[in-house]
Amino acid sequence: MKHLVSLLFGSMITLLTYPFGLVAQDVTGGVITYEQIIDYQLVGAYDDPLWDNYIADLPKKGKSVHQLSFTLHQALYEEDRSSKKVASEHLKTAIMKANYYKAPKPKVKQSFVDLNKKEQLEQVEFMTRSFLIKKGYAPKAWKLTTRKKKVLDYICMGAELEVGNETITAWFTPQIPIAIGPGTYHGLPGVILGLEKNDEVFLLATKVELEKPQEDLTSRLNKGRRLSQTEFDQIVEEKTREFKETRAAEKKAGSKSKN
Numbered sequence: 043m044k045h046l047v048s049l050l051f052g053s054m055i056t057l058l059t060y061p062f063g064l065v066a067q068d069v070t071g072g073v074i075t076y077e078q079i080i081d082y083q084l085v086g087a088y089d090d091p092l093w094d095n096y097i098a099d100l101p102k103k104g105k106s107v108h109q110l111s112f113t114l115h116q117a118l119y120e121e122d123r124s125s126k127k128v129a130s131e132h133l134k135t136a137i138m139k140a141n142y143y144k145a146p147k148p149k150v151k152q153s154f155v156d157l158n159k160k161e162q163l164e165q166v167e168f169m170t171r172s173f174l175i176k177k178g179y180a181p182k183a184w185k186l187t188t189r190k191k192k193v194l195d196y197i198c199m200g201a202e203l204e205v206g207n208e209t210i211t212a213w214f215t216p217q218i219p220i221a222i223g224p225g226t227y228h229g230l231p232g233v234i235l236g237l238e239k240n241d242e243v244f245l246l247a248t249k250v251e252l253e254k255p256q257e258d259l260t261s262r263l264n265k266g267r268r269l270s271q272t273e274f275d276q277i278v279e280e281k282t283r284e285f286k287e288t289r290a291a292e293k294k295a296g297s298k299s300k301n
Contacts, residue, residue: 069218071113074233075122075249076224080104082133087140100133108245110224111259112233117222118259119153143289145282148173148274153225154263155179162226165264166274169281172266175274181229184212193235193247201230211238218252 082104084097107125111118129137152165160179165172182203189200191213198213212227213236223234224245235247269277 069252072252074110074247076108076245077248078106078108079244080106082137084136084140097136100136112222115156115158116259117155118262119224145285148278152264155228165266173274174266174268175271177271184230194250196235198235208239
């Protein structure tokens with residue numbers, strides 16, 4: 043009788059964890075390649091018909107290739123620079139002009155997570171300087187849905203997350219039962235293979251390579267000044283204020299010279 047109860051209980055756990063007949067694979071590590079959509083934010087950079095004409099024939103969005111290397115307990119997400127396409131000089135100039143009056147923003151180069159240590163790190167570049175930021179490891183408030191989607195050869199389930207006025211939908215597969223994903227998106231019962239923002243895809247896996255466990259992925263983190271998130275935020279706030287003051291002075295000087 044006890045044996046029968048154990049079998050029934052085990053079957054219930056399997057159905058709850060791997061619904062729709064999914065079967066988990068015996069995975070210990072691998073590399074997932076993603077294609078990520080980039081918004082160049084050219085539209086509306088200047089309220090000027092000349093600007094609209096300047097960007098009329100330029101693409102408003104582009105794509106970048108990123109890779110997620112993972113083991114059973116670690117994950118490292120970074121751009122695959124070997125696949126980066128060279129933009130035209132016209133587009134590079136337009137992007138530079140569009141961002142001239144915008145305060146500089148930190149650019150995340152690598153995202154690392156250690157599930158065992160409950161540790162999350164980001165290697166960030168900000169105003170030509172490199173930082174290694176220790177971030178808090180708080181579980182995200184994912185809400186599982188009944189939606190399904192196929193990504194490559196994997197059946198994925200949907201989970202939603204409210205971030206401000208946006209709804210982020212993650213497509214994760216219980217067939218690879220490791221709670222990791224691209225960047226800061228993780229914590230679901232399966233690897234995340236796709237992400238949508240307000241029902242619009244902005245990241246999708248294009249290749250999954252399962253292989254033997256790799257080395258300790260912390261060895262692949264780039265160097266940088268180690269700071270807490272609070273310390274880094276203070277630096278960003280200070281440099282942003284200085285930037286705005288400089289640009290405001292430039293505008294004021296330009297107005298005087300015209301007069």
